[in-house]
Amino acid sequence: MDKTLIGLAAVTAAGYAICAGARPEVAAEGWNEAIDMLVNAIPWILVSMFAAGLAAQLFDSAAIALWLGPQSGVIGITLAALMGLVGTGSRFAVYPLAAGLLAADAAPGAVFAFMTSWQLISLTRLPAELPFFGIRYTALKTAVSLLMAIAGGVAFQGLWGHWQRLR
Structure with missing residues (x-):
């Protein structure tokens, strides 16, 4: 344990x-x-775990490693951040999906960017933000949040590699 x-x-x-x-x-x-x-939470957790288990089997590890793996660099991190934009559902669905990406050899920085953009942006929340904040604020917040997710993914990947070398 x-x-x-x-x-x-x-x-x-x-x-x-x-x-x-x-x-x-x-x-x-x-x-x-x-x-x-x-x-x-139990029903959400159960369904999410079964969905994540199935997704882990459906992910092509070679494709994940190619597009989101450590060798994909900033492009893979950016792609993962863009994937997070379309993330819908609760954390009980997204966290197992992110764990599945890690298990399929996605770079830790790419998974960080995916999680960060999902939490900060998620396109499904934009229609709720627009009436309150307007188009200018929402567009700028979305752009800055996406840049933060990418920069954070790059920083995380670098720190992760440094931390791994210390172990």
């Missing part, structure tokens, strides 16, 4: 134990809220 998960579980359990002693009603409300979130 992952050490980070174990650590987070221990901190959470300690938090509940302390809260149960000091303010039991808050601990009980937190527990009830957590159960409600779990019940709502």
